């Protein structure tokens with residue numbers, strides 16, 4: 001669970017008595033004013049630069065104002081705030097994520113609504129030779145949902161209905177009421193809303209519920225499944241264990257597109273009666289084949305869109321129950337000696353650890369927030385959660401965390417420890433009882449990145465100690481660079497230290513976490529790619545917020561940009577470095593495994609080392625992804641992307657007819673090179689023929705890395721240019737006629753070029769014939785070159801005809817010049 005860095009307490013370090021009195025006098029007026037401004041901010045939603053400064057300024061003038069304002073806003077506008085976050089349609093939310101992260105326009109996102117649509121989509125993708133990447137909510141903080149360069153993005157938001165369970169096909173029809181069936185894109189929030197008709201009335205119990213959850217409700221159920229999303233509790237299932245069966249569109253051994261229902265082997269949890277199932281499919285347009293096989297079932301649970309697209313899921317339900325929560329501050333030295341008892345004595349148990357040491361009666365120690373949640377049969381009102389926990393789920397949490405981060409990074413050795421302390425201790429709960437999912441979830445909507453390596457539970461204390469030691473060492477180094485005393489520098493625009501370069505270097509070289517560590521405990525499961533595969537696990541999450549607002553504020557102000565945005569960039573670089581180093585440290589010492597939905601950096605060898613069934617999973621993957629259609633950024637990174645070899649024999653021309661395309665010739669005078677670009681299907685064919693074996697040309701969609709995305713700390717791309725003609729091949733010639741290079745290309749200057757030497761091209765399997773102005777341009781270019789080299793000039797008649805086989809040697813004329 002990502003805990004927000006929420007620090008709303010008055011700042012004792014900077015207050016003098018006088019300033020305190022002033023603040024008290026001002027606070028009554030400021031409070032009303034703050035409320036009005038905060039209401040404006042929130043109802044506008046978008047935070048303008050001046051507004052963000054206002055909010056920060058308010059807090060600087062009178063610490064606590066944000067809290068006062070927020071409380072009022074929250075009380076007055078609870079419903080409106082919920083509506084702001086919740087009313088947007090899921091398809092739009094997902095599209096917004098995809099647009100922001102990958103720069104793909106909403107109109108280019110595919111939104112299948114049925115299994116038939118999915119099958120058609122795979123057929124289309126296979127035809128044009130591009131990958132498909134399915135996403136749920138596209139919220140993973142990693143490259144798991146990231147497309148490779150030529151990909152059809154598939155949002156599953158249109159496959160989100162709740163569906164009836166057909167008791168007739170089950171082995172035990174009574175089981176139907178304990179199963180929940182829905183489309184892959186249904187969000188966890190939608191599922192819970194359906195299971196709980198009285199969400200605001202804790203006295204009305206739920207008939208059935210999900211036994212365990214992650215901290216967010218935003219995930220699509222299959223998005224959560226595919227990264228092995230988990231909550232905490234050594235006996236509480238992670239997502240893969242909540243799933244009884246799922247349906248997937250994929251490829252079989254023969255390379256045919258198939259729809260499968262995957263279940264565990266008979267006797268090991270299979271739910272369907274094979275005969276009844278087969279009968280139910282006899283009339284179906286797209287019949288689903290039942291596969292009851294542990295290996296296949298487990299491989300697909302955590303499969304990250306690499307084995308196929310899951311379109312339906314059957315979840316296991318348990319009778320509704322209540323949890324009683326206690327959250328209180330303790331010390332790590334105390335908790336670690338009792339860890340195994342605490343895990344055994346509590347149903348749900350997790351920790352929030354301040355990664356920087358404080359003084360525990362003269363001994364350096366780390367503060368810990370202990371969260372213990374236990375099942376109770378009936379509801380009893382024993383107290384409430386602090387308001388700050390609910391505020392953190394609103395825009396207020398988002399704004400506050402951004403502002404506090406900005407303060408933190410401009411005063412590294414001073415503000416961060418304060419924030420961490422408050423963040424660790426601010427959410428104590430004496431006693432709070434509610435329906436299980438209310439207690440388990442904290443639906444934060446904060447810009448952040450995290451890494452979350454997982455170690456075997458028996459190594460939990462040592463692994464946590466190793467991370468704490470690393471963080472403390474970085475902090476000591478920061479203190480050496482910037483010795484106390486500190487001015488906390490609450491003026492938002494001015495870093496506390498004049499030497500900005502030194503501050504930047506500190507954040508780059510010895511970064512420290514800006515939020516407490518989240519530590520959770522999860523039972524073993526059987527999914528080969530899961531971090532919990534066959535081992536009870538301790539997950540160590542290092543969340544570090546980001547800020548949406550710096551960009552906006554710094555847009556027109558170069559001085560501010562230099563001071564704050566550059567510093568922020570340094571923080572983001574440092575964040576990435578810290579994530580990498582923590583992951584590596586835990587891999588080296590404890591064979592840590594990645595949470596695929598959080599920042600992780602493994603290569604293939606390391607994946608195979610820490611996930612013992614990785615190679616077995618690859619065997620299944622190679623069949624399902626033989627076409628390469630399920631390649632993505634993640635498979636590229638792991639170096640497991642599949643690139644089917646092209647046939648050695650020349651590809652027959654479609655229908656035996658010459659292939660037609662467009663041709664453009666340009667003379668690059670500065671380099672004295674000629675460039676002939678051929679486009680359309682013709683270009684793709686030529687490229688394949690000339691450079692076999694090659695990957696499919698990758699020009700479907702073009703991405704550029706954007707700074708904004710880099711700042712998010714995830715591997716992502718933004719801004720896309722969708723091309724009218726997806727394939728372009730470029731021949732570059734020296735004036736003597738030699739072919740210098742042959743590349744696939746993106747025809748960015750297409751419009752310009754077309755107005756010059758454009759023409760047509762056709763290819764009959766052997767000869768490429770260029771006509772029109774493109775032929776004239778090419779001929780004149782080569783003729784001029786040959787004149788220089790004193791070669792005889794051929795007659796300038798007719799089209800230019802090039803022979804494919806002789807192109808590369810430069811001896812490519814039939815009668816070209």
Ligand SMILES: Cc1cc2nc3c(=O)[nH]c(=O)nc-3n(C[C@H](O)[C@H](O)[C@H](O)COP(=O)(O)OP(=O)(O)OC[C@H]3O[C@@H](n4cnc5c(N)ncnc54)[C@H](O)[C@@H]3O)c2cc1C
Nearest residue numbers: 136137138139140144214215220223226229230305310597
């Ligand atoms: C604020 C926040 C809080 C979080 N809290 C927790 C937590 O408490 N516990 C935890 O374990 N994790 C947590 N995470 C991580 C999060 O649960 C995972 O990253 C999850 O996968 C995100 O769900 P999604 O629907 O956005 O998935 P996406 O990012 O859309 O997809 C995840 C992966 O699944 C694949 N996929 C999606 N749909 C399909 C499909 N239909 N068929 C095949 N493949 C598919 C995608 O290609 C991708 O590889 C948190 C993340 C955030 C941002």
